[in-house]
Amino acid sequence: MRGGQAGPPERQETHGERVDMTVTDEELVARSIAGDTDSFNQLILRWERPIYALAYRQLGREEDARDVVQDAFLRAFRALPGFKGEAKFSSWLYRITLNLCRDVMRRARRAPFVPTPEGVDIADLAPAESAPAESIDDVVARKDLGRHVARAMSRLPEEQRSAIILKEYHGLTFQEIAELQGCPLSTVKTRLYQGLTVLRRELEGRGTGPSRAESRTP
Amino acid sequence: MNDPRDCGNPDALMSYLYEDGPADERRAFEAHLLACARCAAEVASLRAVREEMAAWAPPETVLDFRIVRDAAPANRRWGWMSAMPAWAQLAAASLVVGVAAGLSGLDIQYGKDGLRVQTGWDRPAESRPGAAVAVAPAAGSEAPWRADLAALKEEMRAEPRQPSAAPETVPVSTASRGGRTMTDEEWLARVRQLIEASETRTQREMALRLAEVVRDIDTQRRADMRRVADGLGVLEGRTGAVTAQQREMMNYLLRVSQR
Numbered sequence: 001m002r003g004g005q006a007g008p009p010e011r012q013e014t015h016g017e018r019v020d021m022t023v024t025d026e027e028l029v030a031r032s033i034a035g036d037t038d039s040f041n042q043l044i045l046r047w048e049r050p051i052y053a054l055a056y057r058q059l060g061r062e063e064d065a066r067d068v069v070q071d072a073f074l075r076a077f078r079a080l081p082g083f084k085g086e087a088k089f090s091s092w093l094y095r096i097t098l099n100l101c102r103d104v105m106r107r108a109r110r111a112p113f114v115p116t117p118e119g120v121d122i123a124d125l126a127p128a129e130s131a132p133a134e135s136i137d138d139v140v141a142r143k144d145l146g147r148h149v150a151r152a153m154s155r156l157p158e159e160q161r162s163a164i165i166l167k168e169y170h171g172l173t174f175q176e177i178a179e180l181q182g183c184p185l186s187t188v189k190t191r192l193y194q195g196l197t198v199l200r201r202e203l204e205g206r207g208t209g210p211s212r213a214e215s216r217t218p
Numbered sequence: 219m220n221d222p223r224d225c226g227n228p229d230a231l232m233s234y235l236y237e238d239g240p241a242d243e244r245r246a247f248e249a250h251l252l253a254c255a256r257c258a259a260e261v262a263s264l265r266a267v268r269e270e271m272a273a274w275a276p277p278e279t280v281l282d283f284r285i286v287r288d289a290a291p292a293n294r295r296w297g298w299m300s301a302m303p304a305w306a307q308l309a310a311a312s313l314v315v316g317v318a319a320g321l322s323g324l325d326i327q328y329g330k331d332g333l334r335v336q337t338g339w340d341r342p343a344e345s346r347p348g349a350a351v352a353v354a355p356a357a358g359s360e361a362p363w364r365a366d367l368a369a370l371k372e373e374m375r376a377e378p379r380q381p382s383a384a385p386e387t388v389p390v391s392t393a394s395r396g397g398r399t400m401t402d403e404e405w406l407a408r409v410r411q412l413i414e415a416s417e418t419r420t421q422r423e424m425a426l427r428l429a430e431v432v433r434d435i436d437t438q439r440r441a442d443m444r445r446v447a448d449g450l451g452v453l454e455g456r457t458g459a460v461t462a463q464q465r466e467m468m469n470y471l472l473r474v475s476q477r
Contacts, residue, residue, distance in 0.1 A: 069281060146273040153274070
């Protein structure tokens with residue numbers, strides 16, 4: 001997983017609440033189905049960050065992403081008795097989230113929102129989010145690059161964008177993405193390849209990408 | 219082994235780039251890269267794109283969604299009530315009050331003595347709400363049986379005292395039966411008939427009141443729905459205008475920032 005998104009196995013604590021990683025998702029799901037609400041809350045703790053990241057990258061808007069997270073867990077909780085465990089809980093949750101994101105985009109009839117590239121606020125950059133060794137200049141450059149990536153991603157077709165996000169930031173396998181998108185495995189790879197190619201062109205066009213001319217054959 | 223079929227093959231390239239897929243396929247592509255500078259450059263540039271993508275992180279936010287167990291499960295019995303719209307609750311309440319008032323023969327009067335509330339069916343006929351309301355407009359339809367009842371009462375009082383009363387002392391209603399004294403069976407039948415008539419009338423009144431209540435509720439509901447729909451339309455219009463303004467502003471900012 002990339003982009004600073006720690007997945008559930010690495011994360012131990014969220015907002016002061018300890019996540020018990022000794023219990024598997026499947027066990028927590030079984031307990032939740034039996035009526036144990038706390039177990040479902042443990043699942044929320046484990047997965048709320050990745051789900052938020054997925055929704056944010058799909059929609060590009062923090063408020064919408066938070067709404068989708070809440071909606072996704074609520075739907076999952078209501079539909080839990082019907083969850084047969086044929087897929088992983090996380091895959092099921094990703095599917096719900098992607099469907100909700102699609103609904104939001106369809107409803108709004110808009111391309112994903114791209115945050116306005118306004119002037120960088122130094123006060124925003126100072127927090128502990130950055131590594132101690134990272135200078136302000138580096139932070140500014142990273143934020144700037146992040147905005148360019150976001151803008152380039154927003155220009156991709158939805159299927160390509162989803163495939164890249166799921167692979168790049170959530171570490172799903174080609175097979176899992178194919179199941180989520182309901183397409184053959186080779187289609188997922190093609191979408192990834194086409195998406196990455198467009199991203200490369202977009203980033204180069206803005207002069208942010210590292211020069212690769214020397215590494216290419218003429 | 220350098221397989222020329224791997225050259226430019228996105229399937230093999232992606233499997234190699236993400237280290238996801240059959241191991242032999244990846245090994246074959248790796249061997250191909252040693253011989254194909256074009257594919258090696260492609261892999262290097264896509265790796266660079268992946269590194270750049272790491273810079274895109276979602277903003278920090280507070281996520282504190284939790285499923286909360288209902289604190290008062292005892293109230294679930296009436297929980298469905300809260301899901302009903304307000305107008306439906308009001309309608310149900312009105313219906314219950316109306317039926318209860320009808321069944322109890324509620325009589326509310328406001329006069330010189332102040333407010334007076336009476337219930338029950340054993341009040342004098344003239345003080346009953348049904349009588350007070352219904353006699354005036356439907357005097358023609360009620361007068362015969364009320365007159366009959368009064369005459370019957372008189373007859374019953376008079377009979378023990380004057381067993382051989384002259385025909386002219388018999389009330390008008392009995393005179394119409396040929397002027398003869400009625401037997402016990404006839405009295406009984408007559409009383410039953412009057413009771414049945416009274417019951418029928420009470421039922422009719424009740425049905426009429428219920429129909430009125432339902433009609434009033436329906437009218438009120440329609441009026442409320444219309445008002446709500448109008449309000450929503452106005453809100454929608456305002457929201458749309460504000461959204462359009464914000465979009466314009468965002469587009470402007472976007473254009474300015476891209477210069």
